[in-house]
Every structure is written in C-alpha cells, then in structure tokens.
C-alpha cells in the first residue's frame with residue numbers, strides 16, 4: 412500500500428506545481444478579460460457561478476523545507492550520539508532485523524545548488540526501540556556525491572517511551588554551519604504525541620516489495 416503523504420512532498424515540488432497552476436490561471440483570466448492574478452496565488456471562486464463550476468482543488472499540504480526556503484530545522488542530538496562512526500552507506504548487517512528502509516536525498520544550499528562531499532552521520536534505534544551505546548550498530552557516516560546525493564540502507568526504527576519512530580542525522584559541510592536534526596515517518600500515530608515531532612521533518616515514504624523507500628532533501632544554511 413502506498414504510504415506517500417502529500418504533506419511529505421517538498422516545498423520545491425509544491426512551488427513548481429503552484430507556478431504551473433498559476434500559469435493556467437493567468438490564461439483563463441486573460442480569456443475572460445479579467446486582470447491576471449499573481450502567478451503564485453491560488454485562485455478562489457468569486458461568484459456563485461464560479462463556485463458551481465469550480466473544480467475541487469488540492470489543498471496546500473504541510474511542507475518539507477527545500478531549497479529557496481527556510482533551511483532544514485535543527486533538532487537535539489539526544490543522549491545517544493556516538494562519534495567516530497564507521498563510514499558506510501548500509502547499516503543493515505547480521506543481527507539487525509526489521510523492515511528494510513532505503514533513504515535517499517540531496518544536501519542543498521538555500522540557492523538550490525547541491526553540496527558535494529557533505530558529511531552525513533546517521534544513528535537510530537533498532538526495531539525494538541533500543542540504541543547500541545557500546546558499539547556502532549545502526550550507526551554510520553557517509554559523504555554526498557558530486558551531485559549532493561546520499562543513499563542510506565537501514566531499517567525502520569522502533570519507537571521507545573516518549574518518542575515516535577525517527578532517524579537522527581548530523582550534516583556537516585565545509586562552508587555551512589553543522590546541522591543536527593531528526594527525520595520522521597508520515598502516517599505514524601505516535602507523531603502527534605511526541606513533543607519533538609515537527610512536520611517539516613517528515614520524510615516522503617512509500618511501501619515497496621522490499622520494505623519502505625523514503626526521501627528527504629536537507630537544506631543547509
């Protein structure tokens with residue numbers, strides 16, 4: 412079952428959609444002799460006829476920050492960070508069980524240019540909500556490629572008391588301030604009971620034949 416949620420889509424996607432919609436709106440307005448509205452505004456019905464003929468319009472979702480907008484919000488590292496993790500793109504290894512999760516994305520500057528060679532350090536709880544605080548199970552760092560992309564193979568973390576399932580990550584570039592934050596899963600009922608949860612940090616997640624596939628773009632300031 413597809414688990415994608417509209418509000419997990421990036422603001423960049425929505426802005427593109429808004430611009431496209433705005434262009435159509437401008438054409439319609441010119442045809443009727445009306446003054447074209449701002450291309451980014453979402454037109455609204457102004458008369459009874461407009462209302463009766465209006466087609467249902469998608470509601471603006473909660474937005475994941477992307478380039479051109481505010482940087483990705485920081486969050487606490489919490490008490491379970493361990494430095495000097497091994498460099499690896501897969502945290503799946505013997506002894507690690509749970510639903511496979513593939514997370515991909517890009518590290519971007521606010522001007523939308525990708526950051527090559529950005530350092531990303533991931534850590535998370537296991538399927539039962541437990542952290543390995545003596546070793547490096549479900550911990551690892553990697554670097555973005557020339558296009559600013561990263562790829563992490565891991566598992567869906569379990570929840571633990573007071574916390575909805577989440578991934579921890581630090582993002583460090585040579586030119587920007589380090590970012591420490593957490594990523595969340597849409598359609599997770601515990602999100603609303605977690606005081607740290609922020610909808611801006613929702614990944615886009617969909618179920619696949621092999622587990623879950625997620626996406627998130629980091630925007631560094």
Ligand SMILES: [Fe+2]
Nearest residue numbers: 489574577579
């Ligand atoms: Fe945590």
